[in-house]
Amino acid sequence: MQSLFALTLIIVLLAFAFDFLNGFHDTANTIATSVSTRALRPLAAIILAGTMNFLGAITFTGVAQTISKGVIDPFTIHDETRGMIIVMAALITAIIWNLVTWLFGIPSSSSHAIIGSLAGAGISAFGFHALNLSGFIEIFEALIFSPIVAITVGFIIMSLFNFFFHNFPLKKTNQRFRTFQIFTAALQAFAHGTNDAQKTMGIITMALVASKYLSVVEIPMWVRVTSGIAMAMGTTFGGWRIIKTIGTKIMKIEPINGAAADLSSAAIIFSFTALHFPVSTTHVITSSILGVGAADRVRGVNWGMAINIVITWIITLPTTAACAVVVFKVLAWLL
Template sequence: MDTSLLVLGIVIFLALAFDFINGFHDTANAIATSVSTRALTPRRAIIMAAIMNFLGAIMFTGVAKTIGGSVANPAKLTNGIDIVIATLIAAIIWNLLTWWFGIPSSSSHALIGALAGAVYVGAGADKLNWSGFIEIVEGLVFSPLIAFVIGYIVMMILKYIFAYRSPHTVNKGFRTMQVITAALQSFTHGTNDAQKAMGIITFALVSAGYQDHLEVPMWVKISAATAMALGTSIGGWKIIKTMGTKIFKIDPINGFAADLSGASVIFTATMLHLPVSTTHAITSAILGVGSAKRFSAVRWSLAGRIVITWVITIPISALLAGLIFKILF
C-alpha cells in the first residue's frame, strides 16, 4: 500500500475518532436539560439526539470550509498530514481528560487551538493565518456571551408571561415543548460540530494532493455524521450530570428557555459559517436562564471552574499539539 495513502487513512481514522468522542462529549450538553427534567428518558434522548445530529451534519458544509482553510492554507503546507495528526491526537487527549472529570469543555476550542499550535510548530508562524485564526477565536469568545444574554432575556419574558399560572401546569406544558427544543438543539449541534471533523479531513485531503479545493466530499459528510451519531448513542453521563443538575435546579420551563437560546446561537453561527462551541453556547444559555430565574440559585463556583477550563483549553491544546508534533515528527 502507498505510504501516503496509509498515513491519510490514519488521519481519517483519528478525525472520525475525534467526531465519535465529540458525539458523547458535546451531545450530552444538548440533551442534559431534557433528561434532568425528565422530559425525555435517557434512552429516548440519546436516540433522538443521534438521529438529529446525523441529519444536521449532512446538510451543511460552510463551517467545514472555514476549518479547512481559515487557520492555514493546506495547499501551502508540505507537511500538512503530520500537522493534522498532531492536531487530532492533542484534541482527543484534551477531550477525554475533560470528559473523564465531567467538565463540559469545548471540543471546538481543543481542535482550533491544537491546529494552530501544530501549524505554528510544524510549519512556522508565517504559515499560520492569524486573521482567520483570530476571527474564529472571536466567534468562540463572543458566542457564549450572546447565549447568556439571550437565555436571560428569554427566561425573563417567560417569567412575565406565566407569572400568574400554576407552576405545575406550566412545567407540564414545557416538558412537552422540551422534546422539540432538545431535538432542535441536537440538530444544530450536528450542523456545526460534525463539520469540524469534515473540515480537518478535507484539510488533509488537500495537503496530501488528493483534491485541490475545500469542497467536502459526500463520503466525508456521511462518515463524520455517522461517527458523531454513534458517539452520541454512547451518551455522556458525566457531562449530563454536571449540566443538568449541578449548575442550578432546572425546571422544564428553564430547560426550554436554555435549549431554545443555545440552539438559536449555534444555528446562526452555522449560517454564518462560523465554528462555535456548542458546549459554551449551551452552558452559557443555562447560566443566563438560571440568572433570570434567581441569581443566587446558580452555583457560581462551579460555573467559574467551567469558565477557567474554557479559557485554558486553546493554549493548552496548542502547546500539547506542538509538543506531540515535536515528539512524532
C-alpha cells in the first residue's frame, strides 16, 4: 500500500510538471497575436494569460472526465501497480516531447502528446484491447476535426471583418482592433484553461481511480485548483520561441487579423469544451490564423511554415505512442 501511495504521489507531481510545461509551451498560442500586434506588452500579456488560464481551469470538468476514462477505462485495470505505471509512462513521454519541441520552437500539441502517450503505454501494458476504442475514436475525431473547423471559422470571420471595415480609415481601425485584442486575448486564454488544464485533471483522476483512492470519476476540488495553479505558473514563465513562430512566421498579423484569429479559436475551443471533448489549442489557434490569412491574402501566408507545423502535428501522436511503449517497458522493469 505504501508503494502504491508513493507511485500516486510521483504521478501527481509528474502531472503538475506536465501541466506547468503545457502552460509554458502553449502560452505563445494564447498571446502571440496580441504581442505581435503590440496590443499588449509581453509582461501584461503573460499576467493576463496566466490569470485567465487559472480561471478557465477551475470552471469546467467535462473534458477532464473524458480524458480520465476516454482512452483507457481505469475501472478495467485490476492490477493497480501496472495501471499506475501506465499513467507514469504517459506523463514522462509527454513531458519529454514538450521539452524537445519547445527547444526547437515547434508549436506541437500537448494534447496529442499526452493522448498518444497514454494509448501507447496502455497497449504496452495490456495489448490493444486495453484501449477504450469508442472513447479513443471520439477523442481522435475531435482532435482532427477541430483544426478544419478553425480554418473555416477563421476564414469566415476575417471575410466578414473585411466586408464591414474595408472602407474605414486604416489607422483608426487598427487602433480600435488593437484595443479589442485585449478582450480577445483574455477570452482566448480563458478558453485555453477550460480545455488544456483539464487534461492534467483527467490524468490525475485516472490515477486516483486506478489506485482505488477514488471509486467514481469525479474531479476533486484540490485537483482542479492545483492544476489551474500549475498551468498559470507555466503560463507566467511563457514560451517566447513559439511566440515568434505563431506571431510572425506564419503571416504578418495586423490587429484586425489578430482579433479575428482570437475570436475564431476561442469560439472553437469553447464549443468543444461544452461537448466535453479535448482539442489541441495549438492546432486550433494556428489553424485559425491560417484561415484568417487565407481570407485576407493567400499569398501572405507562409505555407511552408504551415506545412512544417502540420507535419509535426501528424507525427506527434504515433511518435509519442511508440516512445511510451518503450518508457513503460523500462519502468515496468525498474519497478
